[in-house]
Amino acid sequence: MISTRSIYQEIRNDRPAFQLLMSIAAKGETQGGWENERIAALTGDPVLAGKVLRHGADETKHGLMFGKLLRKAGLDEVPVPPEADYCMILEARGIGLPHARLDRSQPLDSEEILQYLVHSKITEERASDEVNRMLRVFGEDPELAPTLRVIAEDEINHLSYAHEELLKLSGQGNGDRIARMLKAYALAEIAVYRDVGLAFVRHMARLLGWSRPKQWALELGVSAVYRLERAFTWRRLAALRPPLRSNAMGS
């Protein structure tokens, strides 16, 4: 029977499939690290800049940790297919701050800071869900579990931080604007997540030699998750809650 667990185990036991999974994970984290470092450099408020920098350092560390898992398995990172590149597709659909903007030296204005925080909140929700899903499958895996546990812990800090900063700004009279942005970003993100999921299934089907019915079943699963998210889950992605940990990215 096809289950999340059986699919992940199949990927884990196949070198090229594991190589692609870890490469996708490493690239997403490393890119998050770079973006946060640039945002920190362009943030005028030194307290917020310190938090963004710490966030970036965590993401860079996560990228290195996934890279280390690859090297431990005797594998190199492989290029991430563009259609499976979650961060770049989000950027292409106008979610978050584009690379071209971050390459400029002009400090971010308050609207751009807001875009950064809303992007962080939505993508950290997803990152936290994903790493926890992997942890449920690989919790007993002596190689993967320690790395996944560290990352899952860090993602709680990142989510807490994003909630805390957005709640602060909401309390300063930006509540409606932030709620509208969270909704727009959440709805865009779930569509990107679906598209990337379908691309991932196609690549894994090729690497693992899945039958057409198996590939279709998984594609149907991805589409069904999207419909559920479109109807319900986006509200959780977009909701602001009191942070689990306060001042999680503070010094």
Ligand SMILES: [Fe+2]
């Ligand atoms: Fe991360």
Ligand SMILES: [Fe+2]
């Ligand atoms: Fe994170």
